[in-house]
Amino acid sequence: xxxxxxRDRILDALQDILIEGGASAVTLEAVASAAGxxxxxxxxxFPSKAALMDxxxxxxxxxxxxxxxxxxxxxxxxxRVFLRTSVPESVEEAELYWSLIAALRSEDAMSEESGxxxxxxxxxxxxxxxxxxxxxxxxxxxxxxxxxxxxxSIAGLPRPDPELVRRVTDRLxxxxxxxxxxxxxx
Numbered sequence: 001x002x003x004x005x006x007r008d009r010i011l012d013a014l015q016d017i018l019i020e021g022g023a024s025a026v027t028l029e030a031v032a033s034a035a036g037x038x039x040x041x042x043x044x045x046f047p048s049k050a051a052l053m054d055x056x057x058x059x060x061x062x063x064x065x066x067x068x069x070x071x072x073x074x075x076x077x078x079x080r081v082f083l084r085t086s087v088p089e090s091v092e093e094a095e096l097y098w099s100l101i102a103a104l105r106s107e108d109a110m111s112e113e114s115g116x117x118x119x120x121x122x123x124x125x126x127x128x129x130x131x132x133x134x135x136x137x138x139x140x141x142x143x144x145x146x147x148x149x150x151x152x153s154i155a156g157l158p159r160p161d162p163e164l165v166r167r168v169t170d171r172l173x174x175x176x177x178x179x180x181x182x183x184x185x186x
Contacts, residue, residue: 007045010035011056018056018099019092023106028052050111053103057114060100064121071128078132079142079176082125083169086146087153098154122147135179142172 013034017025028049032042046052071081088094103110104118125146129139145168153159176182 006035006037006041007055010037010042010045010052011059014052014056015096018103019095022095022099023103026053026103053100053110054114057100057110057117061117061121064124068124068128077176077180077182078128079173082129082142082146083172086149088150094154094156098156101154133176133179138172138175138179142176145169145172 010031014026014031017030017034026049028039028042031052032039035042042052046055067081067085070076071078074081076084088097100118104115126139126143129143130136133139133142149165159165
C-alpha cells in the first residue's frame with residue numbers, strides 16, 4: 001500500500017471522527033484504529049494531533065483551490081460558483097467544517113498555518129469576486145451573503161426560507177451580470 005493511500009486513509013478516518021464526534025473525539029489512538037493502522041504507522045505520517053489536523057486542512061485547502069480554478073476559468077463565473085458552493089452539499093460536510101472551526105479555536109488542535117489556510121480560502125473568494133465584478137460594494141455584499149449562508153448552515157442555525165434565498169441569490173446574480181455584461185448565462 002502506498003504512503004499516499006495510507007495518508008488518505010488516515011485523513012478519511014479523521015474526517016469521519018470529526019463528523020461523528022467533533023474535535024473532542026479526535027485522539028491519535030481513535031484515528032489509528034479507524035484507519036486500520038498502528039499508532040506508530042499514524043505517527044510516521046502525522047507526528048502529532050496538530051499535524052494530523054493540519055493534513056486535513058491542507059487537503060481541504062487543495063479542494064478549495066480546485067473550486068477557485070473552476071470559478072475563474074469556467075463558464076459559470078465566480079459569482080455563481082461562490083453562491084452555489086456557499087451552502088454545504090451534505091450534513092456531513094457541514095459537520096466537518098463546523099468541527100474544524102471548533103478545532104481552530106482550540107489552542108493545541110491546529111497550527112497557525114491551518115488558521116492561515118482556512119483564512120486564505122475566505123480571502124481568495126473575496127479577491128476573485130472583486131476581480132470579476134470591479135464593484136467593491138457588490139462584491140462584498142455577495143461575499144457576506146455567501147459567508148452568512150455558509151456559516152449559518154455549518155452552525156446548524158435555522159435555515160431561511162429556500163425560496164427567499166433563491167430570490168436573494170437570483171437578484172445578486174442579476175446585479176453581477178449587469179455589472180459584468182455577462183447576461184443570463186449559467
